[in-house]
Amino acid sequence: MTVHPSLQSSIDAWTHSIEAIAELVTPLVEGEWNRATDLPGWSVRDIISHVIGLECEMLGDPRPIHTLPRDLYHVRTESARRMEVQVDVRRHHTAPEMLSELEYTVIRRSRQLRNESRRPDAVVRSPLDEDRTLEFVLQQRAFDVWVHEQDLRRALGKPGNLDSPGAHVTRDLLMKVLPGVVAERAQAPADSVVVFDVSGPVEFMRTVRVDAEGKGTINGSVSLGPTVTLALDWETFMRLACGRCRLAAVADQVKIEGDRELAGRILDNFAVTP
Known part of the structure; x- marks a missing residue:
């Protein structure tokens, strides 16, 4: 081998x-x-x-x-x-x-x-x-x-494989770009804390923190009192991140808590594929 x-x-x-x-x-x-x-x-x-x-x-x-x-x-x-x-x-x-x-x-x-x-x-x-x-x-x-x-x-019309090995590779690659989405594209202010709570076949919670210099980092730690929490299912997360739909088409599947203006900027800049 x-x-x-x-x-x-x-x-x-x-x-x-x-x-x-x-x-x-x-x-x-x-x-x-x-x-x-x-x-x-x-x-x-x-x-x-x-x-x-x-x-x-x-x-x-x-x-x-x-x-x-x-x-x-x-x-x-x-x-x-x-x-x-x-x-x-x-x-x-x-x-x-x-x-x-x-x-x-x-x-x-x-x-x-x-x-x-x-x-x-x-x-x-x-x-x-x-x-x-x-x-x-x-x-x-x-x-x-x-x-x-x-x-x-x-x-x-043939759904399936939302939790296949490719789904996990996709999750890992999308995690790497989330700090840039929040800190650079959405211009989240210093000291912002944004939680992504994703449910479904691929389930995870990640927290993006923006430091005093405006740089974003991501980890799996739980944050108390985040600036924004975005809760959505895995397929919706993937479709938004890969530019397959706009927020308006799936708004009823995304739960927003906290600063709705910042949440809107994040979701408007969420698509990361070419």
């Missing part, structure tokens, strides 16, 4: 989610591949194209040479344009073509991951065109495929 132990949990989470995605789309008829998802402009087919494309980039395959149409209203940034190329180049592929490429890509990628011999701190180029450590990129891939698995489940 060549995989470093600290990489194995991300690889296992990725494997679990990618196999779940294949299981979800294999029985679909042609028309179901066009079903809309929560992602603006993206269908079920488009999400599968995105997943295939990024895994191909992780394999070192060259990016497609492809000119995007000018009328893609949902493509507004250079990052979005980069992501869209792998999607648009497959928009006219049939269901059998999509399934065949997905299966082949998963086989190749699984083999690559089984034979991974680099150290966790090795610097690699991520699909987002950034130089990051291998450990972080594998966490990012596990996060991405789990979130897209959930996108597909909502679009197809």
Whole structure:
């Protein structure tokens, strides 16, 4: 076995989610591949194209040479344009073509991951065109495929796997950015204390504290008399943090105690995915 132990949990989470995605789309008829998802402009087919494309980039395959149409209203940034190329180049592929490429890509990628011999701190180029450590990129891939698995489940009406290994990788990555959301994006004042009380299949309570210099930190300690407490279920937390919905759509599922103005700023700046 060549995989470093600290990489194995991300690889296992990725494997679990990618196999779940294949299981979800294999029985679909042609028309179901066009079903809309929560992602603006993206269908079920488009999400599968995105997943295939990024895994191909992780394999070192060259990016497609492809000119995007000018009328893609949902493509507004250079990052979005980069992501869209792998999607648009497959928009006219049939269901059998999509399934065949997905299966082949998963086989190749699984083999690559089984034979991974680099150290966790090795610097690699991520699909987002950034130089990051291998450990972080594998966490990012596990996060991405789990979130897209959930996108597909909502679009197809097949809920599940909210507590799978990918869900726990996603929780851990989202925890790391919460201090920035509270202290920098929401501009919480010095000495603010914000508690996130999340229930459901993945349950946790975390406290973000903003110090006198405006820097945020997070831990699992209980705080008495916090400035704000946000109580919500795991799926709602994930959907908000991943930009799958706005607060107005799930307001009845979020309980706010304390400074409602600060709570509003936090929730308005909660989406952390590109």
